[in-house]
Amino acid sequence: MEITEILVDQNGFPAEMFQVLDPEGNVVHQNLLDLVSKEQLVDFYKWMVKIRIADRRAINLQRTGQMGTYPSVYGQEACQVGSGLGLEKEDWLVPTFRETGTMWCFGVPLYQTLLYWMGNETGSKMPEDVNCLPIAITVGGHLPHAMGIAWANKRQNKPGAVLCSFGDGATSEGDFHAALNFAGQIQTANVFFCQNNGFAISTPRSIQTAAKSIAQKAFAYGVKAIQVDGNDVVAVYLAVKQALKEAKENLTPVLIEAVTYRLGDHTTVDNSKLYRADDEVTEMQRREPIARLKKYIEATGLWDEAKEAQLLEECKKGVDEIAEKALTHAKLDPKNMFTMMYAEMTPALQKQHDEFLKQ
Amino acid sequence: MAELKIVEAVRDALDLSMQKDPNVILLGEDIGPLGGVFRATQGLQEKYGKDRVVDTPLSEGGILGAAVGLAANGMRPVAEIQFSGFIWPGFDHLINHAARMRTRSQGRFTCPMVVRFPAGGGIHALEHHSESMEGAFAHTPGLKVVYPGGPYEAKGLLLAAIEDPDTVIFMEPERHYRAIKEEVPAEYYTLPIGKAVVEKAGNDVTVISYGSMLWDTKKALNNYLMHKNVDVELINLRTISPLDTETVVNSVKKTGRCLIVTEEPRSFGVAAELMAVIQEEALLSLEAPVVRVTGYDTIMPYLETEMFYIPTEERIIAGLEKVLNY
Numbered sequence: 311m312e313i314t315e316i317l318v319d320q321n322g323f324p325a326e327m328f329q330v331l332d333p334e335g336n337v338v339h340q341n342l343l344d345l346v347s348k349e350q351l352v353d354f355y356k357w358m359v360k361i362r363i364a365d366r367r368a369i370n371l372q373r374t375g376q377m378g379t380y381p382s383v384y385g386q387e388a389c390q391v392g393s394g395l396g397l398e399k400e401d402w403l404v405p406t407f408r409e410t411g412t413m414w415c416f417g418v419p420l421y422q423t424l425l426y427w428m429g430n431e432t433g434s435k436m437p438e439d440v441n442c443l444p445i446a447i448t449v450g451g452h453l454p455h456a457m458g459i460a461w462a463n464k465r466q467n468k469p470g471a472v473l474c475s476f477g478d479g480a481t482s483e484g485d486f487h488a489a490l491n492f493a494g495q496i497q498t499a500n501v502f503f504c505q506n507n508g509f510a511i512s513t514p515r516s517i518q519t520a521a522k523s524i525a526q527k528a529f530a531y532g533v534k535a536i537q538v539d540g541n542d543v544v545a546v547y548l549a550v551k552q553a554l555k556e557a558k559e560n561l562t563p564v565l566i567e568a569v570t571y572r573l574g575d576h577t578t579v580d581n582s583k584l585y586r587a588d589d590e591v592t593e594m595q596r597r598e599p600i601a602r603l604k605k606y607i608e609a610t611g612l613w614d615e616a617k618e619a620q621l622l623e624e625c626k627k628g629v630d631e632i633a634e635k636a637l638t639h640a641k642l643d644p645k646n647m648f649t650m651m652y653a654e655m656t657p658a659l660q661k662q663h664d665e666f667l668k669q
Numbered sequence: 670m671a672e673l674k675i676v677e678a679v680r681d682a683l684d685l686s687m688q689k690d691p692n693v694i695l696l697g698e699d700i701g702p703l704g705g706v707f708r709a710t711q712g713l714q715e716k717y718g719k720d721r722v723v724d725t726p727l728s729e730g731g732i733l734g735a736a737v738g739l740a741a742n743g744m745r746p747v748a749e750i751q752f753s754g755f756i757w758p759g760f761d762h763l764i765n766h767a768a769r770m771r772t773r774s775q776g777r778f779t780c781p782m783v784v785r786f787p788a789g790g791g792i793h794a795l796e797h798h799s800e801s802m803e804g805a806f807a808h809t810p811g812l813k814v815v816y817p818g819g820p821y822e823a824k825g826l827l828l829a830a831i832e833d834p835d836t837v838i839f840m841e842p843e844r845h846y847r848a849i850k851e852e853v854p855a856e857y858y859t860l861p862i863g864k865a866v867v868e869k870a871g872n873d874v875t876v877i878s879y880g881s882m883l884w885d886t887k888k889a890l891n892n893y894l895m896h897k898n899v900d901v902e903l904i905n906l907r908t909i910s911p912l913d914t915e916t917v918v919n920s921v922k923k924t925g926r927c928l929i930v931t932e933e934p935r936s937f938g939v940a941a942e943l944m945a946v947i948q949e950e951a952l953l954s955l956e957a958p959v960v961r962v963t964g965y966d967t968i969m970p971y972l973e974t975e976m977f978y979i980p981t982e983e984r985i986i987a988g989l990e991k992v993l994n995y
């Protein structure tokens with residue numbers, strides 16, 4: 311051996327991205343596709359369409375001044391459905407902000423998510439029977455919390471794994487490192503689900519890290535990993551299912567890198583034309599997740615135009631009703647800002663609260 | 670003279686400082702092709718290149734920690750933090766390192782760096798985008814804290830901050846970034862850090878404010894003084910730490926009454942410090958207890974109710990009348 315050969319680099323990884331259906335809707339692994347039923351495939355499709363319609367509606371609510379800034383999930387529907395439907399009731403979701411679909415699939419009522427983006431704190435109060443933390447706006451800060459929740463499960467012999475979602479940008483925060491390191495070392499049932507959508511606002515994935523993949527970072531922490539095609543809902547679903555299973559059975563944390571693409575702007579206050587080429591977006595449109603699954607279910611006779619028309623009509627009506635529910639929801643009583651601070655109001659707060667009410 | 674908005678004045682200062690000193694380097698999230706989410710660095714990467722206007726990975730700990738090292742080794746880093754609430758992952762570097770580098774190394778190394786970010790609420794932004802935490806920075810020995818109100822002083826103070834031999838936290842009034850236009854000289858100029866300015870002289874009552882709240886205070890006073898005959902002296906702090914106690918104390922000694930208007934949480938903050946200084950140095954001149962109109966000791970509410978947190982014109986005037994009618 312030569313002295314110049316003693317250092318190793320990252321070229322051994324990754325293996326090929328995990329895929330079950332290719333962008334044309336062709337089957338890559340029939341035996342894996344057989345792990346999901348025909349009904350499930352149709353269900354995945356319906357959910358993705360429903361989420362896209364809800365997402366458009368949310369953007370429209372912002373554009374018409376009825377909601378605040380909103381981060382669209384356009385293009386990431388397979389990630390959202392694959393992870394959201396992969397979770398069991400006993401599991402936890404610790405979501406980032408771009409999770410309208412995932413949270414909905416997991417049981418968070420959509421009107422609440424809309425209410426959150428309208429700027430009403432009630433939107434962050436999850437239903438009692440849904441183990442979901444409020445949306446994390448600070449990038450990456452919630453990853454260690456997900457680890458702590460899984461740790462508490464372990465200490466208290468509670469069932470369930472914890473899925474924490476975040477973007478590629480979040481992997482640059484120190485908390486990403488801390489969370490994976492803790493999970494690997496303490497051995498907790500964590501699934502770290504990264505939706506690598508190519509961007510953190512204007513910053514492309516290549517600026518986040520010189521590593522070839524995000525998935526490979528897991529190995530440095532003794533954590534298992536997979537890189538999956540994030541526009542293939544079947545692949546995402548199977549990866550999430552398997553990761554949750556192993557995490558629960560063996561207490562081995564897993565990092566999933568789902569490679570997808572943010573087809574919309576970062577949020578409704580962003581203009582992505584300032585930093586990316588239209589051609590790139592057009593190219594990525596061709597690989598978007600809904601069309602891919604549609605090709606397959608149409609080709610196999612599970613879906614047709616009549617069903618499509620009916621679905622679209624149902625979704626529009628359903629989403630309209632939900633939006634209406636959010637829009638007509640009672641405004642938050644502003645004294646909530648005082649009463650929700652501590653279990654009991656401190657004397658200083660009590661005084662401020664009383665003066666506030668007098669005005 | 671050209672009229673500039675605050676965000677344009679900031680950009681102008683960054684541009685001039687980069688022209689003047691090749692060691693000035695800008696680092697932050699989305700400050701390159703996008704020009705920052707508020708466009709404060711628009712066009713600068715094109716002009717100075719990717720090595721001097723650097724889009725970093727998404728890590729405030731990385732940005733501020735790297736800035737400490739850059740500064741300790743001869744560079745003049747100017748870091749942009751996207752919003753006030755996102756500075757905390759890097760706070761360790763400010764408190765434990767930037768603020769202490771001079772002391773710990775007994776002057777062998779120093780930390781001449783600037784950390785800029787928008788502060789304050791009122792633009793209907795999301796959680797963590799609207800806080801006023803100047804008190805936390807000012808309470809850290811070793812940091813200087815500058816919070817200009819308008820475009821003219823934003824430019825002069827930012828250039829002074831970049832020249833300063835120590836670490837300067839530079840807060841920019843978020844809801845007035847584009848709302849205020851002023852004549853701003855095109856050339857390079859600095860304004861002294863640590864000096865307040867008397868915006869309007871008067872004899873009846875001293876009103877002190879800074880940053881975003883300066884504009885709300887001015888507006889409230891203007892409306893009030895249209896039909897009330899009160900001779901107000903208005904002080905704009907410009908710098909929070911080091912505090913210009915001389916200007917404040919001289920004014921209060923003259924007027925005997927003082928109202929402080931800030932957006933920060935009420936307790937343990939800048940307003941509290943001003944009240945302490947006035948009590949120490951001007952107690953016998955006071956004709957009424959000093960009054961502070963501030964935000965509350967609460968989490969900044971989400972956008973639907975954030976206006977209930979930010980001091981309103983009614984609250985400012987109620988405070989003024991309280992101190993006048995004591």
Ligand SMILES: Cc1ncc(C[n+]2csc(CCOP(=O)(O)OP(=O)(O)O)c2C)c(N)n1
Pocket residue numbers: 408447448449450476477478479480481507509510511572576698727729751755758
């Ligand atoms: C700690 C922190 N820093 C900065 C921001 C501002 N910010 C909001 S979203 C975002 C980019 C996030 O990128 P990524 O993690 O890839 O998620 P994506 O938005 O692509 O879903 C940034 C910089 C923030 N919210 N939190």
